[in-house]
Amino acid sequence: MMEIFNNFYNLVPVTFTQSLIYALVAAGIMIPFRILNFPDLTSEGSFPFGGAICAALLVAGYHPIAATLIAVAGAFAAGCCTAFIHLKLKINTLLAGILMMTMLFSINLRVMGKSNVALFDTQNLLEVVWKNTGTELDQQIAVFVILVIVICLVLLWFFKTEIGMAMRAVGANLNMASAQGISTWAYTIVGLGIANGLNGLAGAILVQQQGYSDVNMGLGILIDGLAAVIIGETLLGRQAVWRQIAAPFLGSVVYYQLISLGLAAGLQPSDIKLATGIFVLITLGLPVLRGGSAETMKLRE
Amino acid sequence: MLEVKDAVKIFHRGTVNERPALNGLSLKLETGDFSAVIGSNGAGKSTLLNAIAGGISIDSGTVSVDGHDLTSSPTHKRAKWVARVFQDPLGGTAGPMTIEENLALAALRGQRHSLRLGLNSQRRDYYRDLLKTLGLGLEDRLTAKVELLSGGQRQSLALIMAIITEPAVLLLDEHCAALDPKTAGIVMDSTVKAIEAAGLTTLMVTHNMQHAIEYGNRLIMLEAGQLRLEMSGAEKTSLDVESLVERFHITDDKILLS
Numbered sequence: 001m002m003e004i005f006n007n008f009y010n011l012v013p014v015t016f017t018q019s020l021i022y023a024l025v026a027a028g029i030m031i032p033f034r035i036l037n038f039p040d041l042t043s044e045g046s047f048p049f050g051g052a053i054c055a056a057l058l059v060a061g062y063h064p065i066a067a068t069l070i071a072v073a074g075a076f077a078a079g080c081c082t083a084f085i086h087l088k089l090k091i092n093t094l095l096a097g098i099l100m101m102t103m104l105f106s107i108n109l110r111v112m113g114k115s116n117v118a119l120f121d122t123q124n125l126l127e128v129v130w131k132n133t134g135t136e137l138d139q140q141i142a143v144f145v146i147l148v149i150v151i152c153l154v155l156l157w158f159f160k161t162e163i164g165m166a167m168r169a170v171g172a173n174l175n176m177a178s179a180q181g182i183s184t185w186a187y188t189i190v191g192l193g194i195a196n197g198l199n200g201l202a203g204a205i206l207v208q209q210q211g212y213s214d215v216n217m218g219l220g221i222l223i224d225g226l227a228a229v230i231i232g233e234t235l236l237g238r239q240a241v242w243r244q245i246a247a248p249f250l251g252s253v254v255y256y257q258l259i260s261l262g263l264a265a266g267l268q269p270s271d272i273k274l275a276t277g278i279f280v281l282i283t284l285g286l287p288v289l290r291g292g293s294a295e296t297m298k299l300r301e
Numbered sequence: 302m303l304e305v306k307d308a309v310k311i312f313h314r315g316t317v318n319e320r321p322a323l324n325g326l327s328l329k330l331e332t333g334d335f336s337a338v339i340g341s342n343g344a345g346k347s348t349l350l351n352a353i354a355g356g357i358s359i360d361s362g363t364v365s366v367d368g369h370d371l372t373s374s375p376t377h378k379r380a381k382w383v384a385r386v387f388q389d390p391l392g393g394t395a396g397p398m399t400i401e402e403n404l405a406l407a408a409l410r411g412q413r414h415s416l417r418l419g420l421n422s423q424r425r426d427y428y429r430d431l432l433k434t435l436g437l438g439l440e441d442r443l444t445a446k447v448e449l450l451s452g453g454q455r456q457s458l459a460l461i462m463a464i465i466t467e468p469a470v471l472l473l474d475e476h477c478a479a480l481d482p483k484t485a486g487i488v489m490d491s492t493v494k495a496i497e498a499a500g501l502t503t504l505m506v507t508h509n510m511q512h513a514i515e516y517g518n519r520l521i522m523l524e525a526g527q528l529r530l531e532m533s534g535a536e537k538t539s540l541d542v543e544s545l546v547e548r549f550h551i552t553d554d555k556i557l558l559s
């Protein structure tokens with residue numbers, strides 16, 4: 001028992017660092033699911049896409065900041081494409097996301113040229129921030145905590161602006177939004193762009209932090225993100241906009257510690273996806289089994 | 302001024318389910334005209350309002366407001382001129398958003414949205430004053446989510462949202478039909494007061510003959526997608542339900558009963 005706790009305790013800082021990066025993915029999943037009412041599966045492709053672009057550009061000699069920003073732009077465009085596929089071709093939202101993420105898999109291989117790119121002697125974002133002094137864990141945590149807090153605050157502000165409010169209206173009621181002069185197309189496209197831009201940013205930061213990019217790094221990320229969102233919502237509620245926006249951030253930090261605890265307690269890494277899947281199933285399915293309505297998942301077709 | 306010219310709309314054209322909804326309908330409202338619209342079920346009333354608001358595109362004909370041809374504009378572009386209240390109280394408001402957020406979005410209708418905060422104390426004061434005119438106590442619940450309101454409160458809010466920008470054309474499609482009679486009376490009162498105060502050019506579809514006679518300076522009746530009859534001014538003022546029924550040869554049960 002003591003040993004389990006020690007194993008877990010020793011890993012808390014490492015896990016915390018990772019969970020900060022994945023918090024961006026959770027936010028990138030929350031925005032389409034909860035704010036735009038558009039269940040977007042693109043993240044499984046846009047997250048590694050951000051990583052692939054960033055890795056390829058770093059190897060090609062780009063500055064880490066430029067590589068990261070271009071990765072964000074690429075993932076933003078991927079999100080816009082998913083929205084466009086749904087709006088223009090009238091393809092179901094889920095299918096549009098699956099199509100996009102499947103196509104991105106090939107694109108990611110093209111971008112990297114192979115399935116795995118190591119970043120040994122390229123400079124990364126952390127080294128830029130800390131002027132090439134090492135990349136100790138506490139230095140990483142300092143950078144990521146600030147980054148995540150800034151992004152969370154920007155999102156909080158954004159969804160209170162006129163444009164952000166219009167975007168929320170599109171997710172709440174398409175008819176009402178267009179009757180108020182809001183272009184449901186433009187806001188859906190930009191909204192999915194922003195969400196996937198966050199996914200791409202997470203991918204770009206992760207490859208720099210771990211020192212390599214892998215074409216499979218997006219596998220299962222959607223369910224992880226969804227689990228984080230659900231945990232955050234359980235802790236914070238969804239009554240106010242700030243709670244909804246803070247939920248993925250808090251949820252991600254808690255979720256990855258729970259996973260770490262599970263691993264310390266003897267859960268096999270290969271079983272994690274099953275455990276997470278069952279958790280998401282239970283939280284989404286429980287209200288229905290209790291005889292309530294499936295309110296949590298009423299989404300745009 | 303609202304002008305609809307030779308509007309034709311046939312749903313499922315060329316199939317066995319073909320449904321002509323507008324059959325070359327023409328209509329003109331001068332600025333400040335308030336017209337009740339009656340007609341049996343399926344006469345094309347909702348289709349006409351949708352054609353004006355942009356919810357459907359007509360097969361041929363034109364729709365223009367104050368000289369702007371809106372025939373091929375999407376709904377969100379027409380919103381600058383055209384506002385509407387839906388029959389369904391859930392239709393015209395964003396349930397998960399607060400009362401003040403809904404009003405802020407309505408007040409921005411037709412303007413470019415910016416990255417400034419959508420709400421400030423000045424805007425809130427203005428919304429409070431507007432809501433006070435309803436007499437429903439909504440002015441004390443600005444930060445309540447709209448989904449918590451009753452149907453009548455929600456429809457009253459939708460009305461305030463529709464008129465907040467003083468639209469060139471206001472469309473009301475049986476906006477009281479889903480409410481209980483008492484609430485419907487309250488919402489109808491606020492509606493008429495607001496329209497008359499601002500002199501809004503209005504088309505109001507109603508199944509209530511009494512309302513059709515009592516309110517507005519014009520009355521039109523649709524039948525099979527065409528304008529069957531219209532009345533205005535003194536002719537309308539002297540009308541009562543019996544003579545209306547006689548004059549229009551109304552045999553439709555639903556109209557008579559309501």
Ligand SMILES: Nc1ncnc2c1ncn2[C@@H]1O[C@H](COP(=O)(O)OP(=O)(O)O)[C@@H](O)[C@H]1O
Pocket residue numbers: 312313320321322340341342343344345346347348349
């Ligand atoms: N979206 C639609 N698809 C197919 N047919 C429709 C649609 N909307 C209306 N119609 C048909 O058009 C005709 C006019 O309908 P509508 O304008 O709703 O009448 P009203 O509002 O006067 O009762 C009806 O025959 C109706 O069945």
Ligand SMILES: [Mg+2]
Pocket residue numbers: 346347348
């Ligand atoms: Mg109708």
